[in-house]
Amino acid sequence: MATDYDSPRKTDDELTEDSLQELQARRMDKSSSTIDIDPDDVAESLELPGADLSNEELSFRVIPRQADEFTCSRCFLVHHRSQLAEDRNGQPICVSARPDDFRPPTRAG
Numbered sequence: 548m549a550t551d552y553d554s555p556r557k558t559d560d561e562l563t564e565d566s567l568q569e570l571q572a573r574r575m576d577k578s579s580s581t582i583d584i585d586p587d588d589v590a591e592s593l594e595l596p597g598a599d600l601s602n603e604e605l606s607f608r609v610i611p612r613q614a615d616e617f618t619c620s621r622c623f624l625v626h627h628r629s630q631l632a633e634d635r636n637g638q639p640i641c642v643s644a645r646p647d648d649f650r651p652p653t654r655a656g
Contacts, residue, residue: 619644 612618615628620638632645640646 617641621645 612625616625617628617631617639618625619641620635621640621644624641626641630641630643631639632642633640
């Protein structure tokens with residue numbers, strides 16, 4: 548949208564008056580017009596996230612977990628071993644899902 552910088556500018560009071568008038572006009576328009584919406588028509592046009600996709604084919608290849616990867620026991624995502632924060636009770640935890648009380652092990656030396 549182009550702006551004409553040479554045109555006279557409105558003051559804050561003029562802008563407030565204009566917006567009040569516009570709001571009042573919109574309120575009058577809304578009260579005078581009522582839209583009849585059939586809820587059944589609306590429901591039929593929506594596509595739900597759990598829709599049946601059994602006839603769809605996968606368009607990508609699934610690669611199994613590699614030897615240098617692990618599945619986080621908290622977020623259940625597969626990460627590279629460089630993302631391993633700790634191994635708590637034999638359960639690997641990634642750096643993104645590690646608990647707040649996590650302290651990296653200190654090195655003896």
